[in-house]
Amino acid sequence: MHQQTASMTKVHNFSAGPGILPQIAIDNSKSALENFMGTNLSLIEVSHRDKEFESVMAEARTLPLEILGLGDDYDCIYLQGGASLQFCMVPYNFLNTKAAYLKTGVWAANAVKEAKFFGPTEVVGTSEDKNYTYIPKNYSIPSDADYFHYTSNNTIYGTQMQSIPECKVPLFCDMSSDIFSRRIDAKKFDLIYAGAQKNMGPAGATLVILKKELLEKITRKIPSMLDYRNHFSKDSMYNTPPVFAVYCSLQVLKWVKEMGLEKMEVRNRAKQELLYAEIDRNEFFEGTTVAEVRSWMNATFITKDDSHTERFLKLCKEANINGIKGHRSVGGFRASMYNALPIESVQVLVDVMKNFKP
Numbered sequence: 001m002h003q004q005t006a007s008m009t010k011v012h013n014f015s016a017g018p019g020i021l022p023q024i025a026i027d028n029s030k031s032a033l034e035n036f037m038g039t040n041l042s043l044i045e046v047s048h049r050d051k052e053f054e055s056v057m058a059e060a061r062t063l064p065l066e067i068l069g070l071g072d073d074y075d076c077i078y079l080q081g082g083a084s085l086q087f088c089m090v091p092y093n094f095l096n097t098k099a100a101y102l103k104t105g106v107w108a109a110n111a112v113k114e115a116k117f118f119g120p121t122e123v124v125g126t127s128e129d130k131n132y133t134y135i136p137k138n139y140s141i142p143s144d145a146d147y148f149h150y151t152s153n154n155t156i157y158g159t160q161m162q163s164i165p166e167c168k169v170p171l172f173c174d175m176s177s178d179i180f181s182r183r184i185d186a187k188k189f190d191l192i193y194a195g196a197q198k199n200m201g202p203a204g205a206t207l208v209i210l211k212k213e214l215l216e217k218i219t220r221k222i223p224s225m226l227d228y229r230n231h232f233s234k235d236s237m238y239n240t241p242p243v244f245a246v247y248c249s250l251q252v253l254k255w256v257k258e259m260g261l262e263k264m265e266v267r268n269r270a271k272q273e274l275l276y277a278e279i280d281r282n283e284f285f286e287g288t289t290v291a292e293v294r295s296w297m298n299a300t301f302i303t304k305d306d307s308h309t310e311r312f313l314k315l316c317k318e319a320n321i322n323g324i325k326g327h328r329s330v331g332g333f334r335a336s337m338y339n340a341l342p343i344e345s346v347q348v349l350v351d352v353m354k355n356f357k358p
């Protein structure tokens, strides 16, 4: 009985990644681990070629396109290796002449680093000079670039692109930490990828969506596992897919679909407004980024007085707030407010801030 009470304590999960998932996705995944679609076998002990799992994969590949309003000129697969492997696969497959990158944070910088292995990589804009606290404007994208790559949400620094850049070359985006968080005009993109573990599932699966005609542009000789054509032509089953991660992601996708991006946006807007209003009002705290590019997903802030940091972290812990400590490159705090985080959790954090006295 004791244990039950302890395990039922509500934790407010602001973890930056892997992050909070909807309870229904965890419950459904748990029961599929026991008995997968009436097979009396576990999800993780049946063939991925069985019709049950094939139906899971088919739906997991359809829903992202439906949610984003993309038609059958797009296709979608799940790969392993995280978003970090996409930093390599993207240029391996598509950098023929040169590529253009916007460098707005640690992940964007890692993407640039990998692209350089494959050819000329032009950084068209960077906010590195001010520790990535803003998003560069007025950069120009060379018209002969094979593609332009950017990161829609900078998970570590807490900035987010508030609009899609105008671009005449194929547009590629790392949406790992804000996919399905609000409405976007997804048709503007030629390639989108996202590691599942921030906003759409457990670690181990990476969603890749691309415009099918892009595959015709691949000219380089590429080892089989890194060649998108193999994965797309085999319907995301070129080799054994991460079955558990795909199943759990599907449960999250169903939840997102049911809510719809419009309602998700309303929820996420309200959450970030509540928190940033308190950061701005409270005399003991301040935000770390330029206000107009503040991330809806990862709010970064500090105490004005360094000596208050540890005490605030302790108060958060007492209020059952998890994952609030900032990334080592920014310090202070980072409150990640992914899709599944209820606004009640943000209110708890805001209350701790309101009651903070040095």
Ligand SMILES: *Cc1c(COP(=O)(O)O)cnc(C)c1O
Pocket: 017, 081, 082, 083, 084, 085, 107, 151, 153, 154, 155, 174, 175, 176, 177, 195, 196, 198
């Ligand atoms: C977390 C993150 C990554 C790295 O993802 P891995 O799956 O760990 O490789 C890349 N890009 C962004 C925007 C992220 O938030």
